[in-house]
Amino acid sequence: MTVSRIDARFAALKTENRAAFIAYIMAGDPDVDTTLDILKGLPAAGADLIELGFPFSDPMAEGPTIQHAAERALKNGTKIADVFNLVRRFREHDQTTPIILMGYMNPVESMGYEAWAAKMAEVGADGLIIVDCPPEEADGLTDALDAENLALIRLATPTSDENRLKTLVKRTRGFIYYVSVTGVTGVKEVNAEAIRDEVRKVQEAAQLPVAVGFGIRTAERAAEVARIADAAVVGSALVDEIKNSLPDSQAGKAKVLEKAAILAQAVRSAR
């Protein structure tokens, strides 16, 4: 399974000639049980892949929305072990939707690369995105993930020139995450037309699907991105639904799934 679960999903979408909708939520926000309910509901709402954020105390590339989500998760006692358990319990219901864990380096360092990779494989996670781990520092982690047939998803950005892209795509598997704006998550909005050529360059350099994220908040944007990329990632706009429903976590869950369904529909009907 694992990387092959990601590959299989993108291959299937290619035959349907449509982009993937990737939903991001933060594990433990507003609490672990609600996250599990949301995870279980996301595939039916139309999420083709799921990015599950694991909370970190110092999320330096996040805008306020995801910063606060991490703060809420940590405040209610969410541990890294809970994040792995969420994946394990999700897999009891769904064996095909890829799960990508996303977060920062130190919790991975703290557990150790091999132990982290083994745990991911054991619970059924498929890929990992580490925001503060550029290729220069990624060899040890990539080795550990490769040994378990898991993908370290690399990030490309508007500041990545052709030379940098060559460095970025080495040892990459699964897909490439294209950070569509210079900035933190959930603040600036992407201009899909303006990044069309960039996305194509990344696709060519990597020979892998390219997911675009960081600047998509609306169905319109999601549809635009779905026309020029292999996947559209939405995070902050979903997390906002949880925040806006607080303290009612059940209402938050319903709103997230409702919003996910709208975004998924926009992605599915884009081409």
Next chain:
Amino acid sequence: MSDLRPNTYSQPDAKGRFGEFGGLYVPETLMPLVLELNAAWQSAKTDPTFWAEYHSLLKHFVGRPSPLYLAERLTAHYGGAKIYFKREELNHTGAHKINNCIGQILLARRMGRTRIIAETGAGQHGVASATVCAKFDLPLVVYMGATDVERQAPNVFRMKLMGAEVTPVTAGNGTLKDALNEALRDWVTNVSDTYYMIGTAAGMHPYPEMVRDFQTVIGKETREQILEQEGRLPDAVIACIGGGSNAIGMFHPFIDDEGVQIVGVEAAGHGLDVYNGHSASLNGGRPGVLHGNRTYLLQDDDGQILEGHSISAGLDYPGIGPEHAHLFKTGRARYITATDDEALEAFQLTSKLEGIIPALESSHAIARVGELAREIGKDGIVVLNLSGRGDKDIATVSKRLGMGGISA
């Protein structure tokens, strides 16, 4: 005691590693900028005109060299080795921070950057940044934890007076690490014109090396001055450590001198045994990755970063520069601690005995210098880096001692 031998020390390597510490752990958006910064720094480093301008500014604008001063009454009080103060508190802006800011503003200009950002804890780096930005007519945004804005009000006023925009950071606990996060978020958003002026010898490569090289003027002067005044090198050098830039500036020129003990003093806050109650990353933390480098960090069992605590805003940081982590691991330097109470006592003692009000940061080193002086004995020499002056701390100290409020 150490596996470092004279003249063999050349750190960091090309990847920014000091042994197993340091490195370049930044979001991909910043990678091209950080690599460009490194290229600019490597070129400036070997350019004599760059250093000529730097030294000219240190002399005429900062007022260097700073004196090396025999603290006679403190020496007599402890009854051990002679205690010399390296008087960094006499620099323009009142601390060592300006040495680094002069170097970095010259680099920023060389790179054609038109906007400067900085983080600050105690406000000393913020003030030094505001000073050089005023002098060179560049706009500056300073990120400062909301808690620190409150406890360092005089420095906030100084920054604003010199034209800086001070942005209080409420994320997390509103202290130095949160200010650093916010500065990085700014940098990642404003990649085309902005120079990030980091205030300590930490963060991603090349900052730990670059800030160190701008601060080693402290240790180099000390060497010359002690040879002139005493005809020999000291038996020990001692400095306080937050991120560790004043300390590495003092330590680095002595690393190859095996006869010179190197002693760093971390902030033990309420005590090393109090969970999340201190800022002693080496003595009370373990290795991890934060703010672009691998180093010792205060963290919980999940790798979540702890806020830590120190009465001194400048030491209140859960990490430490990677070169200190390396010197600690190899045993070349020894790292000990002083609590809030011990620092407060040293603050008052130095004021009364020497007529010098030291910064609370520097007071941590003073709190341990007596033991060190006695350990070395009467014929010995200890040099303490008096990294900053304590005017900014009088409100904090007065409140803590129950002497009522002071509006500074």
